[in-house]
Amino acid sequence: MSAPLSVKIWRGGASGELVAYEVPRRDSQTVLDVVTYVQRSIDPTLSYRFSCRVGMCGSCAMSVNGVARWTCRTHVSKVVIGDTLELAPLSNLPIIKDLTTDMSAFFDKWAAAKGQFKGDSNRRDDFSDIKPSSPERKKVDAAIECIGCGVCYASCDTVTWRPDYLGPAALNRAWTLANDVRDTAQNERLRAVAGDAGCHACHTHTTCSERCPKGIEPTAGISGLKRMAARAAIRGELD
Amino acid sequence: MRASTQAKLWYAQRISAMVLALCVLVHLVTILYAMRGGLSATEILARTRGNSAFALFYVVFVLSVVVHAPIGLARIAEEWLNWRGRSLHVTLAAVAILLGATGLRAVWGVYAG
Numbered sequence: 631m632s633a634p635l636s637v638k639i640w641r642g643g644a645s646g647e648l649v650a651y652e653v654p655r656r657d658s659q660t661v662l663d664v665v666t667y668v669q670r671s672i673d674p675t676l677s678y679r680f681s682c683r684v685g686m687c688g689s690c691a692m693s694v695n696g697v698a699r700w701t702c703r704t705h706v707s708k709v710v711i712g713d714t715l716e717l718a719p720l721s722n723l724p725i726i727k728d729l730t731t732d733m734s735a736f737f738d739k740w741a742a743a744k745g746q747f748k749g750d751s752n753r754r755d756d757f758s759d760i761k762p763s764s765p766e767r768k769k770v771d772a773a774i775e776c777i778g779c780g781v782c783y784a785s786c787d788t789v790t791w792r793p794d795y796l797g798p799a800a801l802n803r804a805w806t807l808a809n810d811v812r813d814t815a816q817n818e819r820l821r822a823v824a825g826d827a828g829c830h831a832c833h834t835h836t837t838c839s840e841r842c843p844k845g846i847e848p849t850a851g852i853s854g855l856k857r858m859a860a861r862a863a864i865r866g867e868l869d
Numbered sequence: 870m871r872a873s874t875q876a877k878l879w880y881a882q883r884i885s886a887m888v889l890a891l892c893v894l895v896h897l898v899t900i901l902y903a904m905r906g907g908l909s910a911t912e913i914l915a916r917t918r919g920n921s922a923f924a925l926f927y928v929v930f931v932l933s934v935v936v937h938a939p940i941g942l943a944r945i946a947e948e949w950l951n952w953r954g955r956s957l958h959v960t961l962a963a964v965a966i967l968l969g970a971t972g973l974r975a976v977w978g979v980y981a982g
Contacts, residue, residue: 868873
């Protein structure tokens with residue numbers, strides 16, 4: 631058996647500190663296994679979030695050695711530096727306690743970016759006919775699988791610099807709706823996402839695209855929103 | 870700033886960036902080509918004086934800079950200095966006028982001088 635892991639975990643709120651724990655190594659051990667071990671065997675007061683453990687729910691995202699990741703889908707062997715792991719709550723979000731963050735602002739921004747579908751049909755209307763091969767549907771397909779884990783938001787430097795920036799996840803959601811041909815709130819949404827706290831704040835660092843566990847590229851969607859907003863503005867539809 | 874204005878400014882900066890990419894390339898290649906043969910300033914001026922194509926090219930270049938630079942500076946001022954609003958816009962309008970005036974003066978200098 632290899633040497634035990636030396637794990638540092640953020641404890642407390644914003645003014646907390648990293649606390650060291652020793653956790654036995656196991657085969658195929660995930661970072662979430664490590665956190666669970668600490669809570670169940672060392673300190674039951676450790677707070678963290680998880681649910682599905684298989685990369686479906688997106689609730690276990692944390693900062694692992696400085697990089698936001700889903701802990702359930704991250705093997706210790708892939709990220710360990712020597713025998714050490716450093717676990718902290720997601721960046722860019724207020725810490726509630728230990729590894730849990732307050733994600734209210736993150737989700738409020740989805741609403742601010744008009745992330746709700748708005749249609750004009752009802753249950754008596756027939757299904758909309760949208761070909762899977764249509765350009766709009768393909769763009770939606772490339773971005774729709776987001777499960778709202780917050781990894782992109784925590785990784786975004788622009789969010790760090792200006793906390794009112796809507797962020798990659800909310801803009802990615804807006805982009806999927808902007809390409810939904812059934813949606814009737816297009817200009818309203820473009821007005822909400824354009825501007826220096828919206829898509830125009832993006833610096834195209836592409837960290838969101840690099841870190842997204844679902845392989846989504848919010849950067850591409852944000853660029854798409856910029857082009858779409860420009861066209862609408864030229865046509866006078868954003869006034 | 871209004872969303873539609875922001876979107877239009879972004880578009881103006883994007884288009885001017887495309888023009889500038891081409892202009893800078895032509896500008897640099899011309900310099901390298903001209904200097905390779907060891908042309909003197911007098912010899913260069915002899916070629917640029919009265920050359921309308923040259924003047925037109927650099928007028929486009931200068932106007933693209935006038936559009937492009939203040940928009941970028943505005944973004945830097947907002948993000949790094951937290952400087953926004955009317956005072957910033959007035960300052961950047963002055964920067965745009967300065968860039969345009971000095972740039973066009975330079976073009977005129979090598980065209981007519």
